[in-house]
Amino acid sequence: MATVHHWTGLEARALRFALRLSVRAFAEHLGVGVRTVSKWEKLLTATEPRPDTQAILDTALARADAAVHLRFETNLSEAGRPTSGPGRRVAVTGPRAWEYESWSDDLDRTLVALSRQNFAFADNLLRRWLARFKTLELDDKGQYLLARSTALLGDLQRDQGAVIGPMSAQHSYAGARSVFTQLDIPRRVAQLDLSLAVVAEMSGKLEIAARHYETLAVDDRLSRRDRARARLWVGTALSKDGNHDYAVRVMLAATREFEDLSEPDDWSVAHQKLALAHRGVGDLSTALYFIDIARGTGVTDSPMQRVRLDTAHGHILLSDPDTRNDGLRVLDDTAKLAAKFGLSHQLRSIEGIRMTTEGASGPRRR
Structure with a gap:
């Protein structure tokens, strides 16, 4: 935001125009005489x-939106007044107002790009x-946008x-969490805790992930939807760890919650x-x-979700000797889609399946 190191009549007039006030209204706004403002305008x-009066002008600018x-x-x-360089009178510390707006807009565009797995564009934004x-140049609003950007990078x-390591989701989530903690925004901190639990699950720490999910499933800092997601992911971690019966019970509870919340995409994922x-x-x-319910009810058909659904479908088909070849064909097609969009984690999952x-049933026939 702009700050003025030393006011002249030119900066005072620019502020009046920015506030869209008449000379008389501007004088009343500052608590000075009309003749004083007229003098600034003339000279x-x-x-x-x-x-x-310089201090009064500082306050008026600081309080402006x-x-x-x-x-x-x-x-x-437009008046030709320098905003940088030797002898400057006006300095811009951190992002200007229009930069904040552009930054926010780019974060919205990033969300769309990520939903479509357009990773190169999202990374550039x-x-x-x-x-x-x-x-150090950023005020609280800038810090907030920085933390959101870092979380989206995660x-x-x-x-x-890229789940763990110095250039990974874990590193980015931890950085974003630290900023939101400093800004004292509990909901965002809890959301990052949830993302870090997902990282733990993806890196094979299933018991740790399940414990974190269980804690977050009853955490009032999170929305009801996020708590339901945490409950669903408790079941996911338990199922991966072989505790299928309890996992099903937890997942069914989450599924009912998504139905009550009218969240069709989450409801579809829960069935998967x-x-x-x-x-x-x-x-x-x-x-x-x-x-079949999951494949037929999801509203958002992103490449990521399609790969996840088809991977699950292929895995199930592979488990029955009668449909094994069908399962292999589904996984072949799914691997091609995952490779097309750079979904490395899903490719590793498909290869693992x-x-x-093949270890259980012998070499694949071609």
Whole structure:
């Protein structure tokens, strides 16, 4: 936001224009005489307000909203007043008002790009802002946008399979969590705790992930939907760890919650997880029943979700000798889709399923 080191009549007039006030209204706004404001308007850079009036102008600018700051900076630029360089009178510390707006818009565009697995575009949008400002230049709003950007970078890294390490989702989530903690935004901190639990699950720490999910499933900092997701993911971690019966009970509770919340995508994902849990206990008919529901009810058909659904479907088909070849064909097609969108974690999962199946059933026939 703009700050003025030393006011002249030119900066005072630019502020009046930015506030969209008449000379009389501006004088009343500042608590000075109309003749004083008229003098500023006439002499511009040839006159300087008294020190006490300089402080009044500082306060008026500081209390103005982002739109006023944007108009103020624009007015000075059009008047030919330098905003940087030797002898400057106006300095911009951190992002300007329009940059905050552009940054927010780019985060919305990043969310869309991530939902479509357009990772290159999402990465470009995020890094243009993450590399633009030094942390100390940012006020609370800038810090908030920085933390959101870092958390979204973590989502991107997670979806690409970079789960742990110095350039990973774990590192980005921890950084974003630290900033939100400093800003005292409990809901965002809890959401990052949930993301870090997902990282633990993806890196094979199933028992640790399940414990974290159980804690977050009753955490009032989270929304009801996020608590239901945590409950579902308790079941996911338990199922991966072989505790299928209890996993099914937990997942069913989450599924009912998503139904009450009218969340069709989450409801569809819950049926996908239920299908895999039933496959784990050998109940293939129920597993196929649930995976058919999942494949037929999801609203968001992103490449990521399609790969996850088809991987689960192929896994279930592979578990029955009669449908094994069908399962292999499904996984072949799914692997191609995963490779097309750079879904490295899903590719590793598909390869792991193939290896496990071939180890149990012998070499694949071609």
